Amino acid sequence: MKLHFTTTHEDHRVALLAALAITIHIIESAFPSPLPGIKPGLANVVTLFTFMMYGWKTALQVSLLRVIISSLLLGTFLSPTFLLSLSGALFSLSSLILTQQLFYLFHLTLRLFSRHGLSDNNYSQPGAIGYAIIASISHMSGQFLMAWYFFIPHPGLFKLLPILITFAVILGIVSGIITQLTISQLKRKQIQKSQLQPDNQ
Amino acid sequence: MVLYKSRLEVEMAIFKPADVFILLSACFLTAWLYAVFWFDNAQQGEADSLLIQLADNEPVEYTLSKDKIITIQGHIGPSLIEIKQGKARFIHSSCRNQFCVFHGWLTVAGDTTACLPNRVSISLKGTLNDYDAIAGGQ
């Protein structure tokens, strides 16, 4: 007996991106951290890229797959570490969506008041760097709040928060630049392709 | 001045206006976190004035930056209160058991002691992040 799976192009894309994210996640888990379980979230680059290129639904699939599969591989499934990275991932993705919606709302408001220009939402939307900073800060604070609430409810823990957020901002900028360069490169190739084959649309 | 010529240029730009805004807000947030969780705690409980209250009267405020000795006429006699180097204490009171004197120096904002028979209380006040109360007797 043979089982038949029909997989779409989208599924392949999700699988590819998730695999990439898992690789980064596992490499990252080898790094030491000031608070057990709290990680900088470099795998966020993949989530961010997916979010900006293919939308939040794909990004959600990729980041859930990343969290679940890498915790299975690392043997931390359903452990505190797993819960922390899950909450970090969900926190950062939901604030990405929120930011996008807020800026879209802002764009609509602006369009009401301007007679010319700004017809395209892309002008008022943040770029990868803005999104990456948001993602990184919310990833960090999501994990931090979970850690504080469930595992170490000690007020002294908050002394660490400013340092963690500083790192989050720096990492956000770095991963934002990486993402932006990747996206730019990809778009440039797409444009070159479409210029080479003008009939291909 | 024109910021961007084409849509392509917008998408290729490393920094967009909204990015600058987000980055500034992030820096602001970080600075604020440092202020709240580091700077504040360093000042925890530091007092800068002394309140002296006699019975149910309004308390009288003295600065802690000037050393002095204050005499208060209480219910049964005088109470002597000393301010020295940002601290305060009873040096004498007209009560028999002298608990207020035994209490020694008040050093943190929120700390209070009283000479109950003489109905005189002294407490320290700070401006930054005081304790709301001190537990464990006067």
Place this chain on the structure above:
Amino acid sequence: MNINFNVCLLTFFLLFLTACQNKDPSKGLYQQQLFTFGTLIDISIVSDNSEQAKRAIDIISSEFDHLHTQWHPWKNGALGQLNKKFYDASSSSDTFTSPPSVIKLIQDSQLLSEQSNGLFNPAIGQLVKLWQFDQIENENYQFKIPDPEKIQQLLEKNPQMQDILINNEKITTNNAAIVLDFGAFAKGVAIEKMMSILKDQHIDNALINAGGDLKVLGSKNGKAWKIGIKNPAKTQNPSEKAIIAAIELNDNETLFTSGNYERFFEFQGKHYHHIIDPRTGYPAVGTQSVTVLTEDAALADAASTALFVAGPKLWAEIAKKMNVQYVMLISDDNKIYLTPAMAERIELLTDIKPVIVK
């Protein structure tokens, strides 16, 4: 484009500023100190309505005065009169009456006394009287150690809360040595009462600190009430830190401390404090202070006394029996003992490593 970009930034900054301004406008804080209930009572009320705050403080003030007389073991109030009847009673068949507030006090403390294995024992009023701690504010009194034989006699009579029987508001006792002293209970019950008065006055955020024992309502403009706990070692050594630990209290929580430095006599170089061990008849040994956090001030008051008497060896067991989760005990040899729940909440400001007792 240029204009729009500027509009964009400007709008954001304006949004930002308004967001900052709307962030919880601080309500007024009304503070009042009262000399009543044999101690100094500090009341803090967070409210926008100063009339409301003042009214509440007035009601509390007169209520504390009233309860102080009513529940004082030797003054001419309800409890003092009952004690006098106990004292003068000729036979165990005598029945006494007392107002409902005193009856409730007796019934509640009977339960707590039983839970504490008798370490919290308000029935030893005669012992406390023997030590003359009620004379502490008397100008002409000279402290002396009571006659050991008298202490022994009272211990043999073994007055317990369970020796009091209440039937249809009629009080009888089969122990002639019973005299009630609610010194370790009345303050807790009174604070609970004051808190319900505040709630009746529609005050949701307040702190009452009665001589270092306190209870909070709500928060201070959205922030938990932050409490410093006095370092008992400072009484002997002025160079010690004044505050040994900090803790945040949430709505309805109460923090009670019993310390050997609160009321005491110095006599011939020795320190005699006011917490009498009902098993020995002498001031309890082994403990410098006990701090208890619960939601019921009456329980906290009784428990802090019982655990103080229990000492560093027995306290954890009694705390479990009394159903108290948050305890800190500082022993005579400056060790800090914590329950696991307390260890998670308290912020110690000392280098001493705490002993966590499960």
